[in-house]
Amino acid sequence: MPAGFGVSTEKGNGLTGKARLTRPRRWVGQEWAEVRRSVRSALVEAGPERDTLVQSLKAAGAAIAAWAVSGWWFQAPMALLAPWTAIAMVGSTVYQSVRTGIQQFAIIALGTVWASAAMAFTRDQTMAAMLFTLPFMMLLGNYRRFGSQGIYGATTALFVITGGVSSTSTVGHRLLETLIGAVIGLLVNAFVLPPVHLRSVRDRLVRLARETADVLGAMAEGLREENGLEKWESWHHSAGGLTVSLQNVSEARRWAMEGSRWNPGGRLRRTGPKPPPFSEDMRWGRVCTRVLAITRTLEVINDDSELAPPSPDFFRLLSDVLGLASSICVVEAELLVGSGNEATQHEHRDAAVREAWSALSSLTDTFHRQEPWAAAVGGELLLEARQLLMELVPSA
Template sequence: MRRPDRYQLAQSLKAAAAAALAWAVTGWWLEAPMALMAPWAAVALVQGTVYRSVRTGVELVSMIAAGTLLAAGAAALTGNTMTAMLVALPLAVLLGDWAPVGNQGLYAPTTALFVLAYGSYSLPAVGHRLLETLVGAAVGVVVNALVLPPVHSLEVRRLASALPGDCARLLRRIGEGIDEDYPEARAAEWYESAGELYGVLADLRTARAWSTESIRFNPGHRFRRKGPPVPSDAWDGVWTRVSNRILTLTLTLLEAASERRLLPRPPAGTLTELSTLLTAAAEVCAVEQDVTEHGPGDETAARRHEHLTRAREALARMKRGEPAADPDARASAGSLMADAQALLDDLTPDERRQAGPDPRCLPVRPGHRDTGNT
């Protein structure tokens, strides 16, 4: 159990306020005979985004109307509650499963049960029930749109900052842990950590989808406090390639250390220079984390250039090193050099601009996770 964050608390309070307001409008002002439908609909429509509230509202009202009409029609035809249930419920469940309304399909049979259980299926009762549902839906959507409408951009910025930081920490661990006799267990740990980078990438894609959806129909997103621009989708592509390079590199190191593989270890000189290269590349990733959190600047550009230069010098020394006598060892060293060069190319800004626009020069793109994102 985690402590609720600000977003969850805000949405919970908004749902309670929407339910109370819907109850007041239908129960006190309209004097509806069964005001339960209004607060029920209002609570259900305080969703994670305003767009989702509107879309869910259409689906929910459709299913509640269908369940109400099916139950009222079955009761009018049969004149018996049990028989009406046997007629209406299969149709309501089938409709809820068949219609493209997602989880809202459950409201059709649930409403049919309410109508039949309370015996409120006369024409005036059906009209009141539909009116209460419409009022509750409208209250839920309006409250979600006007009271702290959720904008899911902080999660994108947090994950975009976490990814370069995770890469930096992993590259630093590899650089500090490589030696001529590094153990297989250590290489296996590097490889496992490199695979975990894809989890961050998947979370980032999900957060971008939430961010894009939260902008739609949202009247309040322009008034939120702005931070540094959120990197564009092209930025994700760059760090996907960086993660791929790290994974491939750690796999080569693992296979070279494994006794079950015939691939020999690279020469000691190659590993020494690779250690220097990866340590410098880790610092480049750390600079990118600073840029993501605080924006670009001359100082960060100078730091990036310094660390990239040191990494490319180490790569040049790797290439000039004395080749191993064993052809398999040369292949192992060549694979590491190719992966390292590709990694540095992906971390170089010029290469990034070829892959797409510089993400730091783009405005925040309204780019769907539902915690801590307001």
């Protein structure tokens, strides 16, 4: 084993007590760091975290308003249904709120009517009414036309059955309370800071580029340290987080397409520039795949003592390549933001690209001088590093 790149021999159930405690502690630390970063981002800059904060507060406000109308003003007997419906109505887009409202009101109405009929048929026998109601409503809730709202049919039926009253007036009250919640939730979502997601695609792409830069930078720094490969688990966890961020980009893209439908926000709020082209999503998806592949290969080197790792010189040059790739990601994020001198940023990116290819050339020469038994993992790392640089350099 080359000096400076120690490999852990702890495997499977052979982990020491210290290692068993270290891994959960490390996971908790990583999760806590992500929570703090999200909170800080929501407070200091516009972006996905702030959008989530705004939508959460709107949902809470809609629920409070619905309760005030149904429970405090109308003194409705089942006022809970109004705020419950209002929360579900504050969706990611106005169109989604309308669609969700129609689906939800339909399934809740079915659940209310069916459960009330079951109570009347069984003469208010709770257990018998559940036997007649819940199996049917659970099956009906899986009907694709109800989308994710199908579960509300069964839960509404439970409210009706456990309420113990099946009169016509009570059924009418429940339907009215549901309608009140749906209307209030829709109005709040449409006219109180209506969600306009054109910016979200760009924001999430910028976040993805910066997170990719952080992962590559951490790997580059760690590979220069003694026993640096032992940090593979942290790198792999962070690289896996890039996949989640990529999914967020896809979700934001869908919101951007859907968000303009039936949305007064296009006139009430500033929408900002158009989102980057879809090809950027695809490119960064391939970049994330390459980064994750590199961390997996490092994991194999760390875990499999029978595989001979490349020399320290190889890892040093690989560190240089990954560090320069991180610099390219930083400049790409700045270009996506659109702030600063674009010509200067292009110059910085081109310079980093030239240096990265030069470092990769040196890495290739070092690989050719490796011992044959170290060629397997070294060749895989070299290939993935090369593919990473090819994906980072825009084709146009």
